[in-house]
Amino acid sequence: MGIQYRIPFCFLSFPVLLIVFTIPSQHCSATDTLTQSQQISVGQTLISAGQVFELGFFIPSNSSKQYVGIWPKNIPINDRKVVWVANRENPLTVTATDSGPSNLTIGKDGNLRLLDGMNNRVWLTNVSVRSNNSIVMLSDKGDLTLVDSVSGLTLWESFNYPCDTYLPGMMIGMNTTAGEKRFLSSWRTEDDPSPGEYVCGFSVDTPPQAFIWNGSKPYWRSGPWDGSKFIGVEDMDSGYSSGFNLVHDDQQGSVYLTWHNYNTSEIQFMFLTPDGTLKIMVGNEQVKNPYVNWMAPRNRCDIYGVCGPFGVCNNNTSPNCECLKGFVPSSTEEWWKGNWAGGCVRKTELLCEKNTSSLASSGKAQNDGFWKLSSMKLPDHYEYLYAEDSSGCQQWCLSNCSCVAYAYVTGIHCMVWSGGLMDIQQFSLAGNDLFLRLSYSELGKDMKNKKFFISFTTISGVALLGAFMYGMHKWRANQRVKRENMRKDFKMVDSMDTSELPIIDFDKILVATDNFSTTNKLGEGGFGPVYKGRLEDGQQVAVKRLSRHSGQGVEEFKNEIVLISKLQHRNLVRLLGCCIEGEEKLLVYEYMTNKSLDTFLFDATKRVKLDWTKRFHIIQGIARGLLYLHRDSYLRVIHRDLKVSNILLDNDMNPKISDFGLARTFRVTQELANTHRVMGTFGYMSPEYAMRGLFSEKSDVYSFGVLLLEMVSGVRNTSFHYHEKYLSLLGYAWELYNEGQASDLVDEVMVGSCSLSEVMRCVRIGLLCVQDHVADRPTMSIVVLMLSNEMDLPHPKQPTFSIPSLSDADLRSQCNKICSINEASLSIIEGR
Structure with missing residues (x-):
């Protein structure tokens, strides 16, 4: 139900x-x-x-x-259930x-x-x-x-002053800069609404995690947020199915959890009980009595730190607690009594903790190593590190004697631990890999058993392998030649990390696309044509084929692979694989049933399918995707070519940002960059980027503002012409807003069926995003809050709209000598 x-x-x-x-x-x-x-x-x-x-x-x-x-x-x-009490x-x-x-x-x-x-x-x-x-x-x-x-x-x-209950539309969290806390606090008893012993809120960790505290003592922990879910909750859905999204801004010191209920026929709420249990309740017209849909903690292993330091809890075993490999109970007597809070201690000292000079001189020193533990709820008290890949994370941990474990998690990346590993749980499903640091002697015991097993199976398999040797020899020779040719092709992208990205055989792509048949062609952009295909396993895909005459090339192709293979978010398109063979360079993506947003929004017959509910859903999804790129992703990415045609729609009209060929990554501390190669699409480029080559997160904010106004009006900014006075959609929107007639901007197919106040709010947000000065534009974290109707909006200033106000002819004459223009983008061909 x-x-x-x-x-x-x-x-x-x-x-x-x-x-x-x-x-x-x-x-x-x-x-x-x-x-x-x-x-x-x-x-x-x-x-x-x-x-x-x-x-x-x-x-x-x-x-x-x-x-x-x-x-x-x-x-x-x-x-x-009383969900809010004024005078509790x-x-x-x-x-x-x-x-x-x-x-x-x-x-x-x-x-x-x-x-x-x-x-x-x-x-x-x-x-x-x-x-x-x-x-x-x-x-x-x-x-x-x-x-x-x-x-x-x-x-x-009242939403700003929660009691024990969290309702869809609320924002729970905190802002350390402003000194604000919006946490849940339990009732004292079932009959007494006054604040009780338990509080539910967020920690100041990076990335954040949710806690239930009993007074000041942790009682339950969600694990960190990976951009779509909390990884310490075994059965949590990611994406739109959960309805949850975490908006956090390290610079502002803010973290807020939002909740959207997509099923308006149901009443949903979650609340913190007097005994510290967090529950989600669901009720509707058919089910009058609300039922428990989710709760935490739900078993003994969910209680924080039940097994103590270096102890792991498994709800499917008896007893529930055991020590991690290489560790023994700190007190055997207490442990066997079921008093596990004291935890475990290391059996064998690590090499880095010893005086190794004598060992090294005798040649007996053996390096410490790591033992992989799968499907784990990762420990508390982690430290986040900016690392390029998992090997860099491992090396950092190995070179720091205080580091006792590390993990490399999709959406978070490098996490390391020092001190006692607390609140670890073995999951049946989900969970993450934890790499535990052990002495060589602890690892060596298992290596001996493994060597014996390997020797036995190798000897027994020789006869069978010999029978196939001749045929396999010829097949492998052909494969080696093929791989060698592919490696040569990959020299142009030798700096890429494609270890986690499948390389798809070119012949398979030919079969999948029916030899790039025109009937399978979905469209064409600055990169080249895009084809629909079906792989051997039946999965539908979209194949981007780099055109030899494309204004984009090797750099953009490499950029797309490097970025999308590392980024994971429900509002970003997913890259399934790539192919490089000779001059052929192809990217294989998940197939989006409804193609790109512009095929609906700017089509006179199709745009009626985009009512305001769907449009606002799409706007929010794009905003969350950008927020992930700017703040939640460890890479911190500036897209640089955000526009309606680069937003793809899946079967449920969920938006996914695509085309990362022009994207650039920023260091965590970097706020602004400069390029001599201005690339993007006129009408979406911010003034400082188009004129001076300066780009930042606020460049994407500007593009988002243009897109937002296009979503409201159903009119393409780059082709807008209403009157000689208004040569851009942005100028027209400002005049209507300034005259108090912003409702005239609304797409006529939505008039009478949309929430006018919500639409007007979006117009105002759009104008705030396209302000001339970078400092006047909000960050995407603020934009998400604005869209959630959780803060008052300032009044936008009048922008000059200098670049968008030029006609296509003007643009072409100005760029005649320094740029090439195609349907998708503008490029100034210089080194960057």
């Missing part, structure tokens, strides 16, 4: 906490708004417009104290001396306040900005907002 979420944040085990509370049956007329001339008293409620959530007074079972809270409306009273630390008590009922009202200063029966203030929103036009609204997401009805400015919202 419903979407199965498998996540890592802070959610698991024990029976679900469903609060039984008393709510008077009578209520006021079903309205979602409270004005300054109204109030809510006991027995009256606010109800969201779609009848999803309700706000009112309630009394928990076995209690006489009264609270104001929010709960799902269509769930039976006995099974309802200051309950109301009814006494005989009360002059009247308690009530919730808006004061003269514009603050929402809760008054008791003696008219004493019990709770208020405490907004410093005074407003005479404040209203309170309850949304279908369960968010209670205090809004200035004239300016539309949100003054306060």
